[in-house]
Amino acid sequence: MRILYYLFLLIITSSFVQAQDSLQTRILSEVVIQSVQTEEDTLQNFYRANQSANTEDILSRMNGVYLIRRSAYGQEPVIRGMSGGQINVTIDGMRMFSACTDKMDPVTIYVEPQNLKSIDASLGTNGSSMGSTIGGSLNLRLAEPMINKQSITGRAGVGYQSVSKGVNYFTDANFSHQNSAYRASVIYRKSQNYKDGQGQTVKFSQFEKTNFSLAGKWGIKKDTLKANFLIDEGKNIGFPALSMDVGKARASMYALSYIRHTDSGWLNNLEAKVYANEVYHQMDDSQREVLMHMDMPGWSSTYGAYAEAKIKKLNNHKIKLRSDLYHNRVLAEMVMYASDGSSMYMQTWPSSYRTVAGFYMGDDIKVSSLVKVNLNARLDVSSTTIEEGFGKDQLEVFYSSFNSSSQNLTKSFNASISKSFFNNFILTLHGGYGERLPANAELFGFYLFNRQDNHDYLGNPHLKVEKSLTSDFGIEFFNNWLELNSTVFYQQNPDYILAYVDTQLDAMTPGAQGVKVYENISDARFWGAELSALVSPIKNIQLISSFKGTRAETFSGDPLPFIPAFKNVNSLRFEKNKFNGQLEWEGALAQTQVSENFGEQNTPGYSIFNLRVGYHTNNRLGKWSFSLGIENLTDKYYREHLDWGGIPRPGRNYYSTVEFRF
Numbered sequence: 001m002r003i004l005y006y007l008f009l010l011i012i013t014s015s016f017v018q019a020q021d022s023l024q025t026r027i028l029s030e031v032v033i034q035s036v037q038t039e040e041d042t043l044q045n046f047y048r049a050n051q052s053a054n055t056e057d058i059l060s061r062m063n064g065v066y067l068i069r070r071s072a073y074g075q076e077p078v079i080r081g082m083s084g085g086q087i088n089v090t091i092d093g094m095r096m097f098s099a100c101t102d103k104m105d106p107v108t109i110y111v112e113p114q115n116l117k118s119i120d121a122s123l124g125t126n127g128s129s130m131g132s133t134i135g136g137s138l139n140l141r142l143a144e145p146m147i148n149k150q151s152i153t154g155r156a157g158v159g160y161q162s163v164s165k166g167v168n169y170f171t172d173a174n175f176s177h178q179n180s181a182y183r184a185s186v187i188y189r190k191s192q193n194y195k196d197g198q199g200q201t202v203k204f205s206q207f208e209k210t211n212f213s214l215a216g217k218w219g220i221k222k223d224t225l226k227a228n229f230l231i232d233e234g235k236n237i238g239f240p241a242l243s244m245d246v247g248k249a250r251a252s253m254y255a256l257s258y259i260r261h262t263d264s265g266w267l268n269n270l271e272a273k274v275y276a277n278e279v280y281h282q283m284d285d286s287q288r289e290v291l292m293h294m295d296m297p298g299w300s301s302t303y304g305a306y307a308e309a310k311i312k313k314l315n316n317h318k319i320k321l322r323s324d325l326y327h328n329r330v331l332a333e334m335v336m337y338a339s340d341g342s343s344m345y346m347q348t349w350p351s352s353y354r355t356v357a358g359f360y361m362g363d364d365i366k367v368s369s370l371v372k373v374n375l376n377a378r379l380d381v382s383s384t385t386i387e388e389g390f391g392k393d394q395l396e397v398f399y400s401s402f403n404s405s406s407q408n409l410t411k412s413f414n415a416s417i418s419k420s421f422f423n424n425f426i427l428t429l430h431g432g433y434g435e436r437l438p439a440n441a442e443l444f445g446f447y448l449f450n451r452q453d454n455h456d457y458l459g460n461p462h463l464k465v466e467k468s469l470t471s472d473f474g475i476e477f478f479n480n481w482l483e484l485n486s487t488v489f490y491q492q493n494p495d496y497i498l499a500y501v502d503t504q505l506d507a508m509t510p511g512a513q514g515v516k517v518y519e520n521i522s523d524a525r526f527w528g529a530e531l532s533a534l535v536s537p538i539k540n541i542q543l544i545s546s547f548k549g550t551r552a553e554t555f556s557g558d559p560l561p562f563i564p565a566f567k568n569v570n571s572l573r574f575e576k577n578k579f580n581g582q583l584e585w586e587g588a589l590a591q592t593q594v595s596e597n598f599g600e601q602n603t604p605g606y607s608i609f610n611l612r613v614g615y616h617t618n619n620r621l622g623k624w625s626f627s628l629g630i631e632n633l634t635d636k637y638y639r640e641h642l643d644w645g646g647i648p649r650p651g652r653n654y655y656s657t658v659e660f661r662f
């Protein structure tokens with residue numbers, strides 16, 4: 001495996017020698033997921049290789065993005081080894097927060113590829129335009145209604161996955177009038193337990209979900225009004241790596257925005273939005289054999305607004321301003337039922353709320369035709385409150401007196417400079433500073449059981465904000481048959497938040513080994529690299545390769561938990577007339593830098609192959625497309641390092657999708 005990586009690097013480096021000076025769009029730096037996919041779009045076919053793939057599969061192929069997997073569905077995004085409260089995930093610029101104490105419901109699951117327009121990823125402190133962050137940000141943009149000539153357009157399709165007997169049905173339609181348009185989409189997925197590479201059924205890996213979205217757009221001259229509504233409902237979602245499953249999970253979101261495009265005055269573009277979203281999550285262990293049954297419902301609701309403006313180009317400055325405000329309220333409960341019929345009630349996330357108001361300013365400065373500078377800064381004022389009563393009383397057993405409310409000021413600054421050389425090289429240097437608020441679970445979490453390290457977790461209301469200093473160095477190279485993008489980074493996080501065992505405390509969950517309490521450690525360090533290449537030597541053939549790797553340790557040199565192994569994905573695609581074929585090779589090196597403190601085990605390296613073929617028609621019977629494929633061709637038994645509980649990934653999977661467009 002290691003030798004192949006070096007070989008890959010050698011091929012890439014040797015191609016520099018034949019570099020030609022031809023400028024072209026450098027598409028590797030952003031991921032656009034068109035809800036209606038064109039056959040010719042190479043990157044689309046890489047990120048969304050399987051037409052039945054969900055948003056998680058797309059994320060897993062992005063630069064610097066990884067996933068923590070506890071089940072077949074509901075994986076948690078990680079950016080360069082950071083996750084949870086360290087990163088910002090927004091949907092169309094809206095803040096939304098999970099209602100599950102076990103991180104079963106990352107908000108990325110609410111956007112299906114069918115209603116996704118694009119994913120913008122920013123790595124490190126630079127991702128602060130949507131909110132203060134240290135790890136980076138993901139913004140999932142929703143597909144918009146289109147005002148076009150055809151009054152009704154859309155598609156309908158069905159997909160099947162053999163490994164889990166999984167089906168998915170999808171349909172969306174766009175209705176266009178002269179000054180208005182509407183878009184609706186429905187997606188339904190149902191999967192049974194899947195089989196691993198040894199033919200064994202992975203119990204509790206089933207799931208079922210329905211996603212419905214509706215959007216409207218009304219335009220008069222330079223003013224546009226937009227409305228969005230989305231509802232997502234999951235049922236019977238198994239979590240093989242945890243001791244509980246999801247009975248029911250429901251999320252809804254509502255947004256109204258006003259957009260003004262103008263050339264007069266100092267404003268160029270203005271967007272203002274108000275939004276609300278609600279998540280209900282119901283965890284239970286009724287299907288499991290446990291000593292004591294529990295019910296664990298959770299609620300999260302968020303209300304917010306933002307306004308964004310682009311200022312008319314001043315000399316060589318392009319200025320963007322954004323101010324935002326949100327209010328989030330969470331509560332999670334646990335009821336334990338003893339065999340004698342008695343029950344016990346707890347608030348695992350005590351009732352609490354947080355209000356954050358922020359201001360962001362970014363400036364793109366064109367210093368010369370070859371040099372560009374970007375400066376940005378963000379300031380947030382926040383207030384976090386735990387409600388008086390049951391939840392606070394529980395915590396006061398451990399923290400004799402603490403204020404119900406705490407206020408924070410979080411700051412972020414970034415500067416980067418790009419310079420191009422010889423018409424086809426661009427070097428970029430970035431330095432930044434960021435801060436993040438401790439997450440609700442880290443502050444007030446109450447005896448949250450972690451299956452991975454078999455400990456109960458207790459929050460710490462005295463936590464300080466976590467900080468980060470980020471530096472990146474990037475090289476881009478492009479000519480008419482090759483695009484290459486590489487970045488190395490180093491990040492140091494003072495006051496890093498991590499949980500350690502408190503030997504004074506006894507666990508509450510039956511069978512748990514002990515209790516861990518969150519604290520700020522002096523610092524933690526992250527470093528790594530991302531490399532991606534798009535090669536198209538002749539018209540019908542394209543090769544995409546991507547490599548990503550992160551290492552991380554505490555100030556004392558202990559490996560941090562949940563740091564992914566070095567990963568490489570290669571895709572070779574061939575297209576001719578209405579046919580296409582794609583061969584993929586995906587692999588990871590072994591991960592031996594593990595944290596035993598967090599119940600991690602070494603993960604061996606793996607290598608798998610996928611084969612995909614497609615055919616499409618465009619005749620009087622309409623536009624049809626068919627795709628067939630085999631994933632994990634050799635039926636390899638494997639898992640990735642961020643897969644919890646040693647649960648293996650699916651074995652060989654045959655899939656097929658049929659889609660009709662109108």
Ligand SMILES: [Cu+2]
Pocket residue numbers: 100101102103104105246281282283
């Ligand atoms: Cu849950």
